[in-house]
Amino acid sequence: MATIKGIKNRLAAAGRALGGDYTSEKNGSKPKDKLKASQRVNAAQRAMSGDYALRDGKKPVVKVEPAEIRMNKVFTTKEKAEPEIKVFEKQESARQREEERVEWRKKAVRRDSDKTVGCIHPDYCCGCGACYSVCPVNAISMKYDSEGFLAPVVDRSKCTNCGLCRKICPSINLEYKNTVEPACYAAYADDEIRAKSSSGGIFTLLAEYAFEQGGAVCGAGYTDDFKVEHFIIESPDDLDKLRKSKYVQADASKVYADVKKILKEGRVVVFCGCGCQVAGLYATLKNVDISNLYTIDLMCHGGPSPKLFDDYLNKYHGKDQGKVADVGFRDKDYFGWSTEMTVKYTDGTVYHRTRTQDPYYRAFLPCISTRKFCGHCAYAKLPRTGDITLADFWGIQKYNRDYTDGKGTSIVSVNSPQGEKIYAAIADKLLLNKEIPCDDVLKTGQPFDHCFKNHPARQRYFEQIKNGSSMEKAYDYAIKDKYDVGIYGVWFGANYGSVATYYALHEIIRSFGLSVLMIDMPAAKTGAGKPDTHARRFAKAHYHESKRYTLKDMRELNSKVDTFIMGSDQVWNRGISRGFGFSFYFDFVEPDKKKIAFSASFGHDRDFCNVQDRETISEYMRQFDGISIRETSGVEICKDVYGIDAVRVLDPVFVADRKVFDSLADKAKKKHDGKYMLAYILDPTPEKRAAVVEVSEKLGLEVVVLLDGRPKDPVKNRQIMDMDDKIVDDITVEDWLNYFRNADFVLTDSCHGISFSLVFETNFIGLANSARGMTRFESLVDVFQVRDHYVQDAADILGNDELLKPVDYDNVNKILMSERERSLAWLKEVLFRPKEFEGYRAYPIIDKRLAEDKED
Ligand SMILES: Cc1cc2nc3c(=O)[nH]c(=O)nc-3n(C[C@H](O)[C@H](O)[C@H](O)COP(=O)(O)OP(=O)(O)OC[C@H]3O[C@@H](n4cnc5c(N)ncnc54)[C@H](O)[C@@H]3O)c2cc1C
Ligand code: SF4
Ligand code: SF4
Ligand code: SF4
Structure with missing residues (x-):
């Protein structure tokens, strides 16, 4: 039996431990950081059981219950302790439930100003339909949400704002009436x-x-x-x-x-x-x-x-053709007391599958669906x-x-x-x-006092189902975290144009019903952190991103991705790609995987690669299943420098449907009211500033200035532009797109600035920017026949009214349609063409020698 003094010591130690003063270590030393609540309780428990108080290493004699610690009270006998602990625990659990209820309500109500069940966060609606039932004016209908679950939709034109639906909604007003000890x-x-x-x-x-x-x-x-x-x-x-x-x-x-x-x-x-x-x-x-x-x-x-179940019966069992007579999840005649699938058909035949074979059951059991x-x-x-x-x-x-x-x-x-x-x-x-x-x-582990958590791959499962995948594939890829396509390139860069071009490619691939993993830039250590930039925040909201691998570990991506696509922008400008080893040429991709370059770019009309690297790169390029380049000059570089046949295609921003950008622009938060001229200037100079001022005055438009997302010298850029009141900073990609969409005129030294003027059919002056690669500008204005709206030198803008004439968008759109069709056709053909792969040869050198021997 511990002495009273011993118990007092323990209590004192436990009190200090609960206050965060002690670690659970026997030496009772002060923790470096404040302990979490759970750690404190743990430390207090250990202190009470004598780990701290008894330094002689002896086991404590009195077993102190956790409840006693929470009650801050120790009983000398079990008999005395039990009834009080019981009462205490009951009160505790009632208090805890009340706390949970309050917490739950806070999360469930996302728009407190809404008097209807429209206030509820969708994740907190159980779909019971009680709101539908009580609405006195039938303003609520239960409709399938994007995952096919029934959820209420309020018709505001009928709703009288009586508030009844919200008042009775069981998920907002949780009520617990029954016993906790049934x-x-x-x-x-x-x-x-x-x-x-x-x-x-x-x-x-x-x-x-x-x-x-x-x-x-x-x-x-x-x-x-x-x-x-x-x-x-x-x-x-x-x-x-x-x-x-x-x-x-x-x-x-x-x-x-x-x-x-x-x-x-x-x-x-x-x-x-x-x-x-x-x-x-x-x-x-x-x-x-x-x-x-x-x-x-x-x-x-x-x-x-329910929608998934309906689709399952239609696609797998021909319900919509009248083939299904009955569905059983628990056919005891065939499977006994178990959970397996049976579908009886109208022609008298029967489908029996076990829970691991049937695609519907497979998704249900791990709580994916x-x-x-x-x-x-x-x-x-x-x-x-x-x-x-x-x-x-x-x-x-x-x-x-x-x-x-x-x-x-x-x-x-x-x-x-x-x-x-x-x-x-x-x-x-x-x-x-x-x-x-x-x-x-x-x-028993049954959902008696706890629910079963959603499977972590649930969201991916539904995403793939929505995108048209079969239930088997959606399950398999979700569980194994696999993707049809891995897109690699510079999507993580802070340049708005790069972000937009990768998003366009992402959406094009998804429109084919394929899942996409965005492959992140290599790091010194696999699993390294990711910086917090606007491009990264955009990626988080829209993509599945891979972790960051070391260049060596990038091989692991082969088990996750079926086809690898190198995206657009200057990915094959060796000045840029060098920083990524040879990974921009897919050196880490296994030979049985498909490798495609879509609208890749050298950025300039010459290649910056050294002779040694060229040989290696041309070997990697030869292993691609298809290479397309954004600029005509790039196609020539492929042929002349690397001995590779490539085709020219459009930048993905032109290949994607315009709706892709409209829906992003709709989400813009920073906007300009009224008419304006947009000056998107990546590399300001006094001449460019003068051009911006003159054009805006001639057009009678206010100026909105956007600068580079991550310039080398932001302070200098601002000084040169000297238009502080017109410069808008800290914008998202959505804001950026919206500024282009709503502008009445654009003046830009950015290739993507010209591209988005064309996408949104805005009149513009494009200004060449040698620092960013002239060939991209030349190729773009030639393809769309808009040279009349392009100058090489900012000084050429001054006094040149011809540049202010409207762009011939009938002609631009005609070119866009046929070029888009050609680019898409090329991508689809390479993507869906069966992979030609000879298989592995374990001993290629021996094979070669044997062949040579034969020749001899
Ligand atoms: C969606 C769902 C999940 C379940 N999960 C578990 C579980 O994890 N562990 C477990 O032990 N038991 C679970 N059950 C309960 C179990 O399957 C049996 O329903 C239960 O044991 C009753 O069996 P019985 O032989 O008494 O009733 P049965 O004669 O089999 O009658 C079943 C009763 O359930 C009702 N019912 C059937 N389908 C639904 C449905 N989709 N929604 C609402 N009510 C329905 C029927 O109206 C009927 O009243 C679940 C049931 C459902 C519907
Ligand atoms: S777990 Fe069961 S009871 Fe709970 S919301 Fe889902 S279907 Fe309803
Ligand atoms: S009553 Fe509440 S939980 Fe039930 S369907 Fe309506 S909003 Fe959802
Ligand atoms: S507030 Fe009243 S009228 Fe409006 S949807 Fe709810 S119950 Fe119906």
Whole structure:
């Protein structure tokens, strides 16, 4: 027994540890940094158990419970401690739940000013449809969201802002009424009922109780079109319609009003559904007598997307051609008590697949296809929402062999007095009914007191489904973190034009239904951090990015990516590419992978590579499946310097649909009201400044000046422009695009500045910029036949009214259409052409010698 002094010491130490003064180390030394709350509790626990207080290394005699530490109280005997600890823990858990409720509400309501359920964050809407049911003016409809889950949409033209939907929404107003320590049972009904049920058939017995009382039963069944919805049945003959689990999130929205009507008639209703639907029902029954209502919630793994289920039945089973007769997730006749897939066809044939073979099941079980809300479900926990909770007692044979005959044993949790009443009423009809400790149910790992988290690859899965991937591929690529295409290049650079050109390429590839990984720049250490720049923030919002690898480790990308594409801009300007080793020529890519360069550029009309590197690079280039270059001069360099055939294509910003940029520009935050001339000047000079001033005065337009996203000398640039009040800094790519889109005239020394003037059909003067490579400008104005709007020297702008004439956009667009079509056709052909690969030869040198021997 520890002495009183010893205990006091421990308490004092624990107090200090909780305050963050002590580490959990035995020497009790001060921590360097403030400890986290969990570390403090840990440290306090260790202090209390004597790790700190007893320095002689002896084990402490009195075992101090964590609750005692939190109570700041130590009991001398177990008997004295237990009752007080119990009361304390109850109060604690009620307090914790209240805190959670407040926290949850804060996150759930994203627009407090909205009086409707439009205020709710989509991730916090469970899709119960209670709001739809209560709206007095039918202003709410339940529609598929982008992942195919039902979510409310408010018609503002009908809505009277009465606030009722928001007031009753169960996800905003969480209510916990039932006990946190329910009585639990292992139970099953007779064999006949079980054969027709998913698990132990308890639902059927509870439903029969309702009919015996002259009541009705509500549960989920299939519509004629195999949608899963809640229905009300009035006779036991219709029970087959509801029995058995359908692993799809059901639409209960239309049934609540009918349940309310029956309750108002004074009749009994047994309602069975997932916790969210039970919560939804209660939400619609405020001020209604619910003494005749018995609710059953299911220990719920999560509800998969109904639209996904519909697509699955159409694509894999020809539902839309009338081929499906029945769908079963729990066919006991074929699989026994298990979870596997059965689809019965109208021609009498049957599809049986195990849960690991069937594409729908494969995604459901690891929670890849379940609702976002399910990953933090507020109902898959104690206290339960329903009066009774039902589940399969998976693992029962290990728990107690006597409680299973292999035909289905259920867990029954009785959560309320109403639950006790109905369970007592069916008890003598049960073939097995054994009470088990609630703690043992907690140990089963079932979603009893915790929900199953969404799989980390969930978002990618749905992204691919939305992009048209098959369910198998979406699953496989999501789980393995694989991509159809890896785009490499300078997308991470701070130049707005580069960001836009890579985004365009990204969107083009995605429009082919392919997934894209943006390959990041190499680093000295794999997994190195990424700087915080506007380009990086843009990337985070729009791309899947690879981690940063060392040049050596970039080979690892071969296991993630099927086809590698080198993007546009000056990636083959050796002055730039040298910093990336030979990776811009895909030296790290395995020979069986496809390698493409799309609209790559040397930036200048000559090659800056040294002779030695040229040989290596031309060898790597030869291994490409297709090379396209942005400038005519680049095509010539490929041929003359590297001996490679290449074609000229447009910059991706012209190949992508203009809508791609419009939707980005729509998100701009910084804008200029009224008419203006945009001066996008990368390398200011006094002559350029004079040109900007003169042109804007002639046009009678205000000037907006944008400078380079990351200039070498920002202070000097600003000084030269000397237009501080006109310069807009700190803009996003979205702002940048919008400035081009809304400008009445553009003057620019940027190649992408000219490009976006053309994309948005804005009149412009393009100014050559030798520092950034003349050939890009020359090629661009020649391709689009806009030389009349281009000068090589800023001084040539002064006094030259010809440059202010409108651009002939009819002609530009005609060229754009045919050039776009040609560029796209080239890309598609190379991308989708089967890869020609001879296979690996383990001993190429020996092969060669053998061949030479033969010749001899
Ligand atoms: C989406 C979903 C996830 C589940 N996850 C788990 C789990 O992780 N672990 C576990 O042990 N049990 C889970 N269950 C419960 C389990 O599948 C059984 O439904 C339960 O054990 C009852 O079995 P029974 O034999 O008593 O009822 P059955 O006779 O099989 O009747 C099933 C009852 O569930 C209702 N129901 C069927 N499909 C749906 C649906 N899509 N939405 C709402 N209600 C429905 C029916 O209306 C019926 O009332 C889940 C059920 C569903 C619907
Ligand atoms: S009532 Fe249900 S469906 Fe409506 S917003 Fe709330 S959680 Fe979503
Ligand atoms: S605020 Fe009232 S009228 Fe508007 S959608 Fe909600 S319930 Fe309907
Ligand atoms: S996990 Fe929660 S939200 Fe999802 S279906 Fe089940 S009860 Fe509803």
